[in-house]
Amino acid sequence: MLIETLAWGKLDISEEFIFTFPKGIPGFEDESEFALIAVEGGPFSYLQSLRTESLSFLLADPFVFYPGYEFELPDAEAEELGIQEAVSVRSIITFKEQVELSTINLLAPIVLNPEKRLGKQVVLIKSQYQTKQPLWSGQQTQEGGE
Structure with a gap:
């Protein structure tokens, strides 16, 4: 599938990498x-909107930065x-x-x-994690992160 992006122009993306987020x-x-x-060559990826070429999110594998990261996916979300x-x-990265x-x-x-090929951003209930957890390990100890 050929998609338009603001950052990379036209890209040919295999259908296996297209995900539907039913609730956005x-x-x-x-x-x-x-x-x-x-x-x-790294733990990063982008989640690029197919509708809005200027909308993309920088993502990372959270387990690379926080090996002890864990949560229980609620049954309703899994279903x-x-x-x-x-x-x-x-996880979404906010790059500064x-x-x-x-x-x-x-x-x-x-x-x-x-x-x-379904996706959802799941907000964890009763979690010690933060929306702005320090990405780099040096901050984790300096700023009281996990």
Whole structure:
């Protein structure tokens, strides 16, 4: 599938990397189709809207930055996504001009079902995680992060 992006121009994306977010993403409820674009050689990827070429989110594998990261996906969320076995978790990164101040949203991970190509941003209830958790390990101890 050929998609238009603001940052990379036209990209040819395989259907297996197109995900439907039936309820959108909080704050972007009208955006329901996204392409997951991997960044070569690292834990990062982009979630690019298929509807709005200027809308994309920088994502990362949260387990790379927080190996002890864990949460229980509520049954209702797992059922909504049709998750039986395969699941992929990503977190939205807020990249700052001062790279060391960049943060990762561990409170509301992006949960993907790669088999059904469904996704949802899940807000964790009763969690010690934050929406602006320090990304870099040096901050985790200096600023009281996890």
